[in-house]
Amino acid sequence: MSVTMKDVADIAGVSIATVSHVINKTRYVNPELVKKVEQAIWDSGYISKLNNKKLSQYKIGKASEIALVIPSTNNDFYCRLVMTISHLLNDEGYVLSTYLSDENYLKEKHILNELISNRRIAGTILVPTSNDFDDYEKLVKSRLPFIFLEKTFKNKEVSVVYSDNTDAIYRSTKHLIKSGHENIALLLEKRTENSYDEYITGYKKALEEYNIPFRNQYIIPINSKNLTYVDEIKSLLKSKISTAYITGCNNLTPKFLECVDELGIQYPNDISIIGFTDNEWCERISPPLTMLKHNTQELSEKATEMILKKIEHNSLNENESVCIPIDLTIRKSTQNIARGPFGEMTVNPEQNVLTEEEIEKLNNSNFKVAISFHYSGDKWTKLHEQAIKETMNRYGIHLLSITDAHFDPELQITQLESLIMQKPDAIIALPTDEVQTAQKFKEISKKTKLILLNNMPSSFEPNDYACWISVNERENGQNAAKILVDHFKHKKTAKIGMITHGTPFFATKQRDFFAEQTLKENENINIVARKDFLKIDNTYDVCKNMILENPDIEGIYITWERPALKAIKALEDMNREDIVVSTTDLDYDIASYLAKKKMVIGISSQRPFEQGTAVAIATAKALLGKNEYKSIGVPPYTVTQTNLPKAWRELIKTEFPDFKNN
Structure with missing residues (x-):
């Protein structure tokens, strides 16, 4: 039995792609991994295969090609699949032949009939156009090794590699709900019926988790082959039925953004958007798009591994189903919507x-x-x-x-x-x-x-x-907690303490609630203690007692900077400057610790000048009897060691102090 690149990858404990990069020198690989891969190549006997490939890189004649049948090359997703699978198969001596079905079953049927009878084709990777498994009966009964890609068939024993659409939409919807949205529109390409059902399942799961009723009016089926679909999107946006939108496929996202731009709608101020796209330009537009993106590398690696196993190990009847997670990258196209004292939505x-x-x-x-x-x-x-x-x-x-x-x-x-x-x-x-x-x-x-x-x-x-005006406390608490989450993201477990305000002020109560919620949502974060203070001066003793009771605490969230300074003094007196602190509100003393990289790792700050302006305009509106909005929430500003000088100038409106010499 011949040794494959997958065998080498398993021995070295790396991916097929890493083995490929080591062999072909197509990307930098850590020297330690290079050494592991080279040793695995030698131990497995793959080295002889590589030497033979120098004389004859590709298989020729019968069973020398592997076919990839895809709907189109009109989006980056399929283009990336073609390039990555081709590269991986090239390393195994196979040529990739790509066929386009144009999402037309009759054309796809003709392609498959040709492939089944073509002796050069060793195997086929197929993105099916039909949702009826019976349409592939001839392929199943043939002796041609094949796997399905990106479409599953319930209760059918076939090999398939697919993206986890349900979880992707679940996490996207959950992110928007946590940001204060309830009226969330889901735009779906109706023609992809299989994915359509998976998306709705994930959407409903998130709504149920937060006790938000499912309303069919927020599921928007779009047929991008219909010439009027752009007008449909514009009508949807003009109706203002939603505060947030998820575009459910690659084709819809750029058109949706074009419609938003043409109508003069600002995101995230007017609406929040999560795009489903593999287009890299979405990372570079302003504001950059929060997006779902297929893991094409992993999809390609697994698809290549499975088809090669069927071909080279003659395992036609051994079937497996592999689900690949979809990446959700949070950027700046979604807005946190805070709630006012009576549950009303606050506005920017x-x-x-x-x-x-x-x-x-x-x-x-x-x-x-x-x-x-x-x-x-x-x-x-x-x-x-x-x-x-x-x-x-x-x-x-x-x-x-x-x-x-x-x-x-x-x-x-x-x-x-x-x-x-x-x-x-x-x-x-x-x-x-x-x-x-x-x-x-x-x-x-x-x-x-x-x-x-x-x-x-x-x-x-x-x-x-x-009118009631405040910082967006939902986002304020989330930002302060996320500073700790990001700091400890590479640790398996991090023990965190919380020092919160004991007086039930609406603003601080809301801030502390969302900070705790954000911390709890991360599996590696363990909140081991939470203590309240009633007077700021008491925070010194509150912090000291917390550390005496829980000496293994590694980080502390403190509700705002004045009590944080008292807690920091307690940590200094206890020689516990190894404990990191995250808090809210920027002022000179707390900024000094951040600048000197002493305990404070970040601050979620209010924007005092902008809040003052908002207060004055709300007052002016009230004087005229035209206060349309009862609650106004000013977005906070996340301050880190990196952006501290810029943040200081923007928030405090003075030149950045020379903290190092003070």
Whole structure:
């Protein structure tokens, strides 16, 4: 029995492709792997086959070719299959002959009849056009070795290699649901009936997991051979029935993006998109596309291995079914949709804009506004205040006064009484405590328009305030957790602690919830401890006790930077600078640790200036009685050691400090 490249790969513990690259020197391979492969070639006796191939590379005459029958070469997927399978077979001395069925069964039937009677054909790899297994009875009964590629037949014993479409759509739909989407449209090529059912199975599975009802209106069958299908896509987009779209095949994705562009729709601000495509340009467009991509290398390797086994081992009756995962790469074409205090969908501040007519009316109205901050002694609040002032000045809105409660609920109540005596047309407020200040805010809501930041007073109802503005806390928590996930992605198990806010503020509660959810979704992450703090100063002891109880903790999520600094001080005093920290909000001290690569590995930061601008415009809309949106969520900014200088300039609006000399 002749030794094959697959035998060499098994001995060396590598893929067929790696063996091929070592032999043909077509790609860099780690020297250790090269040594393993060369030893396996020698031990298996494959070296003699290689020497013979130098004299005669290819088989000739009978059984010298392997046929690949595919629908077309109109997309990158099939082109990649042809190139990769051809290269792999070339190493075994076979020539690949490619035939196009044009998705026409009669043409495919004619091709197969010719292949069965062609003595040069040693075997066939077939992407079937028909969904009826009986149509391939003649091929099955022939003595021609064959395997199916990319299409399965239920309850039929045949060899097949196929992509896991069900899991791909399940993971895509789940990603969108986790990002806050519920109305998710799935565009499918109706002609590929087999895949069509697999996609819907995965789609339904994700919906059921999150208790979202399946609605048939979101399954959009498309026939790309119908000349009107582009108009169908445009009508779908104009209907605005969905906030997110998954395009279910290679052909649909570029046309869908063209329609989006022609209609002036912005993604991810207006809609989120996940494309199914093997086109490399999707990685380079702006914003780059979140995409599903076939693993053509693995499909090709497995298909080559299976057909060679049937040919060279004469194993016509030995059948196997191999499912290859599809890659899901998350990029920037999908948006996290946060939820407001009453479950309403928050909108991006870019959607809340003033018209020229509204600006003119504001400048002619002499509106007066007051601000009640929970605290104004940090850079965040100062930038917030600066943006509010600058924006209001542009629209002729007079700022009466700004108060700072120093995190004291009783002081804020007293300050609110003083502010309301000035008879403002609106009050912008960040409640220091959602319970203790609730009654006073309830009184004020009946006397003036109330615009709330981050926190929501208890017992409030939607009619008690004009608008609520915050960072997109869903995304904020997810980003902070993902920093830890990425840091430990190469570890089999990572033990993580969480330090969260004990007071049930809506914003921090939402942030911490999604951070924990993101951590739990990764199998290698083990949350071994979670502790709350009520006062920031107490975080030092909370962290210290957590580490004493769980000394093997490797990383900690801390809800925002001020308590994070207290926890970091505790770690320093315990000589535990080996523990990494992820948190939210950018300020000088936390940035210093990040810049010096001391414990802090990343930050998900609010955009204080942009939030201040959003607050001012929401207030202006409220003054005019035109606040269309009750909840506005400003996207956070992920800050790493790599992008820290740029992030500092964009978020803090000053030159990047020289942390290394401070």
